[in-house]
Every structure is written in C-alpha cells, then in structure tokens.
Amino acid sequence: xxxxxxxxxxxxKPSQTLSLTCTVxxxxxxxxxxxxxxxxQHPGKGLEWIGYIYYSGTPYYNPSLQSRLTMxxxxxxxxxxxxxxxxxxxxxxxxxxxxxxxxxxxxFFDYWGQGALVTISS
Amino acid sequence: xxxxxxxxxxxxxxxxxxxxxxxxxxxxxxxxxxWYQQKPxxxxxxxxxxxxxxxxxxxxxxSGSGSGTDFTLTISRLxxxxxxxxxxxxxxxxxxxxxxxxxxxxxx
Numbered sequence: 313x314x315x316x317x318x319x320x321x322x323x324x325k326p327s328q329t330l331s332l333t334c335t336v337x338x339x340x341x342x343x344x345x346x347x348x349x350x351x352x353q354h355p356g357k358g359l360e361w362i363g364y365i366y367y368s369g370t371p372y373y374n375p376s377l378q379s380r381l382t383m384x385x386x387x388x389x390x391x392x393x394x395x396x397x398x399x400x401x402x403x404x405x406x407x408x409x410x411x412x413x414x415x416x417x418x419x420f421f422d423y424w425g426q427g428a429l430v431t432i433s434s
Numbered sequence: 435x436x437x438x439x440x441x442x443x444x445x446x447x448x449x450x451x452x453x454x455x456x457x458x459x460x461x462x463x464x465x466x467x468x469w470y471q472q473k474p475x476x477x478x479x480x481x482x483x484x485x486x487x488x489x490x491x492x493x494x495x496x497s498g499s500g501s502g503t504d505f506t507l508t509i510s511r512l513x514x515x516x517x518x519x520x521x522x523x524x525x526x527x528x529x530x531x532x533x534x535x536x537x538x539x540x541x542x
Contacts, residue, residue, distance in 0.1 A: 359470075359478065359521055359533040374530045375435075408477055418484035419525055420468040424477035 314338040316409050318428035325434050330396040334409030334425055341390055342367055347412035348385065348392040349421065352405040360405075364412055365392055404432045436461050436526050438534035446542040453509040455537045457522035462502045466525050469498055469507045472536075473518045481520075482507065509539075517541050 320332035334348070341348055349364035363373035365383040373381045382395040396403060406427040413422050437460040447453055457467065465485040470478035480489045482498035485505055495510040509516055522534040 358535045359523075361531040361533065376530075410477075416484055416487060418466065418468075418487065420480050420483035420489070420523075421470070421478070422480055422489070424479075427477055 314411060314423045316411065316423055316425035318407060318409050318425045320428060320430070322429060323431050323433060324399055326400055326432055327398055330394070330399050330403060330407075330430055330432075332394045332407055332409070332428060332430070333391050334393070335389070335391050336411075337390070340387075341385060341392060342387050345414060347372070347419075349410045349412045350383070350394045351408045351410055351421070353408070353427070354405045362394065362396075362407075399432045401432050403430070405430065436463060436524055436529040436532055438522050438524055438532055440520075440522060440534035440537045442537060443535075444538045444540060446540050447512055448542045449512050449514055451512050453507075453512055453516070453539055455507040455509075455520055455539075457500075457505040457507070457534050459503045459505070459524055459526070461526060461529070463524040463526035465501045467498075467500070467505050468523045469496075470521045470523065471516075471518045472521065478521060512539070 315337045317335045324330045347364035350362040352360050365371045371383045380397045385392045406429050408427045409425040410421040411423040439458045441456045467485045469482040472478040481492050481496050486498045497508045499506050519536045519538045521536050525531045
C-alpha cells in the first residue's frame with residue numbers, strides 16, 4: 313500500500329519561501345509512469361493543482377504559479393519536494409502531495425497525503 | 435484554462451435518496467474527467483476516472499457518465515457515509531489540470 317506524508321514548516325513569513333517535502337512509502341518514486349504531485353486547498357475552498365514532477369524528473373507547473381515554483385525529486389530518500397517563493401497570505405492553504413497515475417489510458421490522483429496546513433503570517 | 439462548473443453548490447437529500455451531481459466544462463475534455471469525494475479533515479478520494487470507470491473498491495452505487503463538456507456523477511441510494519463534498523477534475527489538452535468548485539451533499 314502506497315502512503316504519502318507531507319512535512320515542513322507550518323508557519324512561513326510573507327515574502328519568504330515555502331518548502332514542503334513528501335515522503336513516499338510502499339513504492340518507489342522512480343517507478344515508471346507516475347507523476348508526483350502537489351495540490352492545495354485554501355481554507356473552506358476548493359482544490360487547486362500546483363504542479364507535478366514526472367518520475368524522470370521533468371516538472372510541470374500550473375502557469376498561475378510557475379514563476380514562483382520549483383519541484384524536485386530525491387530518489388535516494390524516496391521523497392519529492394515543493395518550493396514556492398515570495399509567499400503572501402493568499403498562499404495560506406492545506407498542501408497535499410499525491411500520486412497521479414494511469415489506468416486504462418486515463419489519469420487520476422490515486423494516493424494522497426493527509427495534508428499539511430501552511431499559514432503565511434508575520 | 436478549462437473551467438469546470440459544478441452544480442448544484444449544495445444538495446440536501448435524505449439517506450436512501452438518489453443524488454445527481456453535474457459538472458460542466460468550458461471546453462471539451464473528451465472523457466478525461468475524474469470525480470473525487472472529500473470528507474471533513476480528510477484528503478480527497480478518487481471515485482470515478484475516465485468519466486465512467488469506477489476506481490478500485492468504490493461501491494457500485496456510484497456511477498459516472500458523460501463526455502465532451504457535460505458530466506454527471508450519480509449516487510443511486512445515499513448511504514450515511516456518502517454525505518461529503520464532491521469534486522470533478524479534468525486534464526484536457528493545452529490546459530492546466532483543473533478542479534471544479536465542488537458540490538456539497540448534505541443530510542436533509
């Protein structure tokens with residue numbers, strides 16, 4: 313059973329960089345065919361795709377956040393990471409990591425972390 | 435960017451009733467649409483992918499239909515554990531992946 317767990321600071325100051333790591337267990341992030349993803353949910357709101365990184369290391373970012381985003385893989389630790397720079401209060405949200413995988417040629421998010429609340433405040 | 439519009443915003447029903455949730459896409463997405471269920475304090479869970487394929491271990495009271503721009507999630511008979519928020523999600527060509535705004539199914 314694949315499990316994902318987010319970790320990182322729960323409080324970040326405005327203008328600083330938000331950094332989160334997702335640790336994957338029960339499967340290797342180097343396994344072919346998966347996109348390792350970040351999704352966020354503003355308090356009481358819907359879901360927003362942030363981006364994902366393919367098992368090969370190629371990232372794909374939401375254009376609305378692209379200029380501030382960096383995603384990476386650490387295959388030795390079976391982790392992937394998110395960095396979002398120049399944060400403001402509008403980046404306060406629950407951040408989920410998730411696996412984007414395919415079946416029958418369709419893609420969907422099949423495994424999710426429990427979510428990590430990140431608050432942007434001085 | 436493809437916008438997904440879900441309706442209604444809230445659906446008030448009793449256990450045992452049928453729930454019909456709609457998701458409309460601003461451009462055609464073929465069958466590249468999934469449905470998720472989210473309960474308070476939990477991560478979403480995939481119910482349907484490819485517009486109509488039930489995910490692993492999802493009860494057959496959940497069904498999805500549609501293609502192109504109009505999609506429906508139907509829960510044939512609501513169980514107490516089905517009261518939650520439901521999101522549709524698309525990944526059409528030349529558009530970032532997007533989610534709908536959600537439909538809350540609440541107990542009447």
